[in-house]
Amino acid sequence: MLVRRSPSARARRSTIRGAICAATRTLDPVPSDATRPDTTLVRRARKINRVLAETYPDAGCELDFRTPFELLIATVLSAQTTDRRVNAITPALFAAYPDARAMAAADRAALEELIRPTGFFRAKTESLLRLSADLVERYDGEVPGRLKDLVTLHGVGRKTANVVLGNAFDVPGITVDTHFARLVRRFQWVPDEIVKDPVKTEHAVGAIFPSKDWTMLSHRLIWHGRRCCHAKKPACGACPVAHWCPSYGTGPIDPAEAAALITTQGPA
């Protein structure tokens, strides 16, 4: 479990909620052609979600942040690296550039040096500078609280937007990252041809669960993917949802061998 800089997740959410009370809380509607999942699938999927909730009661965003701006920047930086590595550099980064105006005016070389440990630092520096400039020019330096606005910002796609909405604005969102997509495929919640498309996956999974569950469902699947249902060798023999998983046996089923694969701490 990582130590967060803020006093508690609840206090942090409360603080942020107060700061963004004017944010509009709307989501893209689920497309009208989304097929309604069958009852058996819905029951099985919701059972898995309940068991994962019991297994990972502390599941949540593993990026440290205090404001929507910090979460947006941290999420952009988390591409192709670990949350742990991002958390290691963000205290110094946000001390130097605490908001969009400061970051938009940053010296490129100094910014590159600060974020270098996260990899792809030149491309990421370009994203941070242009993203911050977008915020200053179009949103008075504030992070907008709507998906349709967030995805117009430089370098911000639906995945990043949903992370920010779900964790900084309490707007339900499904984050389809590599772990989420892999687990959805292994659980067979959506057909194979859909799981290749993150937007279709988002809508198909959204049809299985009530919107109030979307953000925490995303965290739980990502946590389970990082700790147990690994890409190369899932720990099937020690998996708490093995009973409901059609892919049981993809990894070792011997309890001792599987238990050795479980990662108990920290992000992957």
Ligand code: SF4
């Ligand atoms: S049973 Fe295996 S494949 Fe299924 S969720 Fe658990 S670890 Fe992953």
